[in-house]
Amino acid sequence: MTPVAAAPRRENRGPSAGPENRRALIAAAAEVFAEKGITAPLSAVAKRAGVGQGSLYRHFPDRTSLALAAFEDNVAAIEALADEPGTDLDALLDLITDQMIGSVAFVSIVSLGAADERLPAVGQRVVDAIAPAVEQARKAGRLRRDATADDVMLAIGMASSFVAQNPGADRRAVAESCWALLDRALRP
Amino acid sequence: MTPVAAAPRRENRGPSAGPENRRALIAAAAEVFAEKGITAPLSAVAKRAGVGQGSLYRHFPDRTSLALAAFEDNVAAIEALADEPGTDLDALLDLITDQMIGSVAFVSIVSLGAADERLPAVGQRVVDAIAPAVEQARKAGRLRRDATADDVMLAIGMASSFVAQNPGADRRAVAESCWALLDRALRP
Amino acid sequence: MTPVAAAPRRENRGPSAGPENRRALIAAAAEVFAEKGITAPLSAVAKRAGVGQGSLYRHFPDRTSLALAAFEDNVAAIEALADEPGTDLDALLDLITDQMIGSVAFVSIVSLGAADERLPAVGQRVVDAIAPAVEQARKAGRLRRDATADDVMLAIGMASSFVAQNPGADRRAVAESCWALLDRALRP
Amino acid sequence: MTPVAAAPRRENRGPSAGPENRRALIAAAAEVFAEKGITAPLSAVAKRAGVGQGSLYRHFPDRTSLALAAFEDNVAAIEALADEPGTDLDALLDLITDQMIGSVAFVSIVSLGAADERLPAVGQRVVDAIAPAVEQARKAGRLRRDATADDVMLAIGMASSFVAQNPGADRRAVAESCWALLDRALRP
DNA sequence: AATGAATGAGTATTCATTCAT
DNA sequence: CATGAATGAATACTCATTCAT
Numbered sequence: 001m002t003p004v005a006a007a008p009r010r011e012n013r014g015p016s017a018g019p020e021n022r023r024a025l026i027a028a029a030a031e032v033f034a035e036k037g038i039t040a041p042l043s044a045v046a047k048r049a050g051v052g053q054g055s056l057y058r059h060f061p062d063r064t065s066l067a068l069a070a071f072e073d074n075v076a077a078i079e080a081l082a083d084e085p086g087t088d089l090d091a092l093l094d095l096i097t098d099q100m101i102g103s104v105a106f107v108s109i110v111s112l113g114a115a116d117e118r119l120p121a122v123g124q125r126v127v128d129a130i131a132p133a134v135e136q137a138r139k140a141g142r143l144r145r146d147a148t149a150d151d152v153m154l155a156i157g158m159a160s161s162f163v164a165q166n167p168g169a170d171r172r173a174v175a176e177s178c179w180a181l182l183d184r185a186l187r188p
Numbered sequence: 189m190t191p192v193a194a195a196p197r198r199e200n201r202g203p204s205a206g207p208e209n210r211r212a213l214i215a216a217a218a219e220v221f222a223e224k225g226i227t228a229p230l231s232a233v234a235k236r237a238g239v240g241q242g243s244l245y246r247h248f249p250d251r252t253s254l255a256l257a258a259f260e261d262n263v264a265a266i267e268a269l270a271d272e273p274g275t276d277l278d279a280l281l282d283l284i285t286d287q288m289i290g291s292v293a294f295v296s297i298v299s300l301g302a303a304d305e306r307l308p309a310v311g312q313r314v315v316d317a318i319a320p321a322v323e324q325a326r327k328a329g330r331l332r333r334d335a336t337a338d339d340v341m342l343a344i345g346m347a348s349s350f351v352a353q354n355p356g357a358d359r360r361a362v363a364e365s366c367w368a369l370l371d372r373a374l375r376p
Numbered sequence: 377m378t379p380v381a382a383a384p385r386r387e388n389r390g391p392s393a394g395p396e397n398r399r400a401l402i403a404a405a406a407e408v409f410a411e412k413g414i415t416a417p418l419s420a421v422a423k424r425a426g427v428g429q430g431s432l433y434r435h436f437p438d439r440t441s442l443a444l445a446a447f448e449d450n451v452a453a454i455e456a457l458a459d460e461p462g463t464d465l466d467a468l469l470d471l472i473t474d475q476m477i478g479s480v481a482f483v484s485i486v487s488l489g490a491a492d493e494r495l496p497a498v499g500q501r502v503v504d505a506i507a508p509a510v511e512q513a514r515k516a517g518r519l520r521r522d523a524t525a526d527d528v529m530l531a532i533g534m535a536s537s538f539v540a541q542n543p544g545a546d547r548r549a550v551a552e553s554c555w556a557l558l559d560r561a562l563r564p
Numbered sequence: 565m566t567p568v569a570a571a572p573r574r575e576n577r578g579p580s581a582g583p584e585n586r587r588a589l590i591a592a593a594a595e596v597f598a599e600k601g602i603t604a605p606l607s608a609v610a611k612r613a614g615v616g617q618g619s620l621y622r623h624f625p626d627r628t629s630l631a632l633a634a635f636e637d638n639v640a641a642i643e644a645l646a647d648e649p650g651t652d653l654d655a656l657l658d659l660i661t662d663q664m665i666g667s668v669a670f671v672s673i674v675s676l677g678a679a680d681e682r683l684p685a686v687g688q689r690v691v692d693a694i695a696p697a698v699e700q701a702r703k704a705g706r707l708r709r710d711a712t713a714d715d716v717m718l719a720i721g722m723a724s725s726f727v728a729q730n731p732g733a734d735r736r737a738v739a740e741s742c743w744a745l746l747d748r749a750l751r752p
Numbered sequence: 753a754a755t756g757a758a759t760g761a762g763t764a765t766t767c768a769t770t771c772a773t
Numbered sequence: 774c775a776t777g778a779a780t781g782a783a784t785a786c787t788c789a790t791t792c793a794t
Contacts, residue, residue, distance in 0.1 A: 016773065018778055039227065041763060052780040057765070059778095107353050144372075154369055158346040165295050165349045181342055184332070185373030206753070229788060240755035245790070392794065394757060415603065417784060428759040433786065483729050520748075530745055534722040537729045541671050557718055560708070561749030582774075605767060616776035621769070 022059050024049040030070040030103040037164070038067060038108040064116050070104040075125050082129040089133040089143070089152075097179065100160040101171040107161035127153050147186050155182040210247050210257075212237040218258040218291040225352070226255060226296040252304050258292040263313050270317040277321040277331070277340075285367070288348040289359045295349035315341050335374050343370040398435050400425040406446040406479040413540070414443060414480075440492050446480040451501050458505040465509040465519070465528075473555065476536040477547040483537040503529050523562050531558040586623050586633075588613040594634040594667040601728070602631060602672040628680050634668040639689050646693040653697040653707070653716075661743070664724040665735045671725035691717050708752050719746040 028049035032040045042063065046056045060066035081087050081095055099105060106123070127149050134152055137143040159178035163171050216237035220228045230251065234244045248254035269275050269283055287293060294311070315337050322340055325331040347366035351359050404425035408416045418439065422432040436442035457463050457471055475481060482502070503525050510528055513519040535554035539547050592613035596604045606627065610620045624630035645651050645659055663669060670687070691713050698716055701707040723742035727735050 016778090021779080042765095043763070053765080054767080054781070055779055063764095107350075151369055154365060158350045158366060158369075161349040161353045162295075162346045165352075177342060178346060181339055181346075181370075181373050183373075185369050185371075209754080230790095231788065234756090241790085242756070242792080243754055246753075251789090392757090397758080418786090419784070429786080430760070430788080431758055434757070439785095483726075527745055530741060534726045534742060534745075537725040538671075538722045541725045541728075553718060554722060557715055557722075557746075557749050559749075561745050561747075585775080606769090607767065610777090617769085618771080618777070619775055622774075627768090 021049065021051045021055050025051055025056055025059055025066065026070050026073060029066045030073070033067060033070065033104045033108055034102055034164075038063070038104075042066070064118075067104055067108055068116075068118055068122065071106070071108070071122060074099045074103055074105075075122060075129070078126060079129045082133060087133065089130065089137040092130055092133050093152075093156075093179070096156055097159070097175050100156075100163050101175055105160045105164050106157055107164045123153070126156075141188060143186055144188050152186065155186060158182070209237070209239045209243050213239055213244055213247055213254065214258050214261055217254050218261065221255060221258065221292045221296055222290055226251075226292070230254070252306075255292055255296055256304075256306055256310065259294070259296075259310060262287045262291060262293075263310055263317070266314060267317045270321060275321065277318065277325040280318055280321050281340075281344075281367075284344055285347070285363050288344075288351050289363055293348045293352055294345055295352045311341065314344075329376060331374055332376050340374065343374060346370070397425065397427045397431050401427055401432055401435055401442065402446050402449060405442045406449070409443060409446065409480045410478060410540075414439070418442070440494070443480055444492075444494055444498065447482070447498060450475045450479060450481075451498060451505070454502060455505045458509060463509065465506065465513040468506055468509050469528075469532075469555070472532055473535070473551050476532075476539050477551055481536045481540055482533055483540045499529070502532075517564060519562055520564050528562065531562060534558070585613070585615045585619050589615055589620055589623055589630065590634050590637055593630050594637065597631060597634065597668045597672055598666055602627075602668070606630070628682075631668055631672055632680075632682055632686065635670070635672075635686060638663045638667055638670075639686060639693070642690060643693045646697060651697060653694065653701040656694055656697050657716075657720075657743075660720055661723075661739050664720075664727050665739055669724045669728055670721055671728045687717070690720075705752060707750055711750050716750065719750060722746070 025045065028045045028051075032045045032048055036044070042056060043053060045066070046053050049056070056066075060069060077099075078092065078095060081092060100107075106126070130152060131149040134143065134147070134149045138145065138147060159175060159182060162178055163175050166174050213233065216233045216239075220233045220236055224232070230244060231241060233254070234241050237244070244254070248257060265287075266280065266283060269280060288295075294314075318340060319337040322331065322335070322337045326333065326335060347363060347370060350366055351363050354362050401421065404421045404427075408421045408424055412420070418432060419429060421442070422429050425432070432442075436445060453475075454468065454471060457468060476483075482499070506528060507525040510519065510523070510525045514521065514523060535551060535558060538554055539551050542550050589609065592609045592615075596609045596612055600608070606620060607617060609630070610617050613620070620630070624633060641663075642656065642659060645656060664671075670690070694716060695713040698707065698711070698713045702709065702711060723739060723746060726742055727739050730738050
């Protein structure tokens with residue numbers, strides 16, 4: 001029995017759509033994971049990206065790869081900002097806070113199952129990126145004498161995980177509450 | 189049609205098993221949710237409790253009810269400890285830390301979907317339970333002057349959510365790292 | 377958005393349907409596997425059995441279990457016939473030939489991937505079941521002096537695999553061609 | 565939008581690569597089908613051949629065409645050997661046995677779905693190729709008086725299908741077991 | 753009231769086939 | 774004419790929920 005109507009198959013835009021699809025998938029994953037958590041259906045990511053299921057799997061063979069790619073975007077932005085001359089720790093934390101509100105967030109990476117050796121490396125990149133700003137802030141007296149970059153990273157992780165737990169809530173307000181408390185642990 | 193051996197069905201212990209089943213389900217839920225997260229299969233909870241699926245649904249019509257009941261056990265333990273004469277804040281936080289390591293933990297409740305109006309009430313009970321100890325600790329100079337019970341609760345929430353994210357890790361070690369940082373935000 | 381019409385869900389006949397479902401699944405598997413090969417969709421088996429997908433997986437956790445169960449039926453029938461007083465080798469081979477034409481057939485088992493330690497055991501049961509008849513036939517001069525039960529089993533395997541390869545063909549005619557040749561290898 | 569590095573796409577060698585690709589595909593198909601069975605992913609064949617998916621489809625519009633082409637290679641080798649002056653039946657069967665161990669094998673063709681009218685023709689070519697050697701062997705007393713080329717072909721088919729069923733096993737040992745039995749049906 | 757089997761919707765994943773470049 | 778990315782249908786498998794016993 002032949003189908004009655006021609007299937008409304010998405011137009012095949014050809015290989016040139018590859019990089020665009022990849023970007024769309026990363027952006028969609030960042031949003032979907034932020035909204036529904038890291039266990040959200042991959043089909044939802046593909047649909048939001050406007051991309052076929054197969055293409056998703058071609059670009060990212062598993063869930064971790066996709067989350068990692070989205071997170072990579074976050075990290076690259078952090079590194080880029082850290083490299084700009086006038087950037088201080090506050091600016092970096094603002095950016096990171098924005099990310100934990102609207103994107104995959106660090107915690108999602110952690111909760112992938114820990115069964116991936118790529119995770120610690122990415123975390124370390126963030127630590128490395130913020131380390132100079134941490135040092136500078138400490139010297140400027142805007143951070144406790146004994147605060148390390150690892151401390152800051154732990155604070156980020158805690159805030160991030162707490163924010164990620166509140167799917168429906170006002171994420172920015174939650175994040176600000178977290179930082180209000182954590183600042184007291186880090187600031188002099 | 190070959191005769192079929194009678195299924196080795198668990199003996200139906202009748203209505204008297206009700207309360208016992210309920211307790212078994214709560215205990216099983218606390219463990220299973222702690223191990224596999226709040227999204228663990230409910231069938232796993234029923235199996236660990238040694239109880240039929242249907243009984244689980246009779247006692248707890250949805251996942252939230254079950255988690256709430258398990259959490260209720262936690263809260264009751266906290267309240268009981270708080271009511272004991274010699275209890276100070278440290279003892280309460282030790283108990284709560286034990287709970288976030290080995291049981292459902294506060295964060296699981298939060299991440300249930302937020303679509304439940306019972307959550308804030310339970311959270312408030314914890315705040316109320318720890319409030320006297322917080323006040324006492326502040327007066328004794330073991331807490332910052334400006335620290336509130338809500339601050340402590342937020343710290344608990346952050347630590348709890350961070351611990352919950354690390355399925356495989358050494359949860360106690362993670363919890364201790366969190367408190368090492370958070371203490372600086374709360375202690376003078 | 378609620379569904380417009382009530383889903384035409386199959387009536388739940390309750391636990392008592394269990395044994396019946398199991399039998400229906402085995403029968404359906406025997407047919408479907410015989411028709412489309414051992415790699416046929418399991419959903420097709422469930423549908424033909426008139427049973428839900430989940431029930432199929434409850435009864436038979438993997439494809440091999442299902443094929444083994446269907447094969448078990450075959451073996452049991454062979455053993456039963458072998459135990460009847462007047463049975464000779466020809467009768468057994470007739471039954472086996474019927475099975476390779478209309479049911480799972482031995483070859484399906486072999487082609488499951490060899491990654492199952494249960495397979496050799498079942499094959500051995502067939503060898504054991506036919507061994508007395510082989511011995512008797514040899515003594516009666518209806519089998520070559522040097523023919524063993526293993527030889528007969530190998531002949532069965534070859535005929536079976538050849539028949540199984542011909543999905544569309546007249547399987548009985550093919551089987552008879554095979555035996556016409558193989559008889560010359562086994563008979564004096 | 566970040567610039568994307570040019571994909572390391574295989575160099576397009578142009579039309580002249582046509583025949584070479586065709587050969588590579590046939591060789592790859594022979595191997596892949598022998599290893600994983602006739603239902604192996606076509607993408608695996610293309611990859612092993614080092615050829616694009618599209619080229620595979622251009623050369624061979626469906627799975628049967630590809631298998632048929634690989635089989636054609638086998639048949640051509642048989643015909644070539646049969647045409648050599650000193651070739652006897654044993655030499656031909658040795659070659660055919662090698663093919664059923666390491667290549668597509670006759671049975672694969674059969675199991676393609678039978679819905680192809682080209683199959684009988686290829687089979688007939690093998691029968692024709694071996695017929696003179698069969699005749700010669702019979703005259704030399706190395707074959708039973710009543711053995712025909714069709715009998716030999718049937719034996720080949722059975723051995724071939726049995727070997728093909730054992731994905732993991734030692735295919736040569738299996739083939740030798742088959743021939744040990746089948747020889748008794750064919751030899752005097 | 754307890755039990756656990758039955759049900760099928762939902763999700764992950766693979767792969768045949770098409771088609772822009 | 775070659776390439777390989779894009780597409781989505783097909784299939785395996787899980788698990789929340791219902792319900793006969």
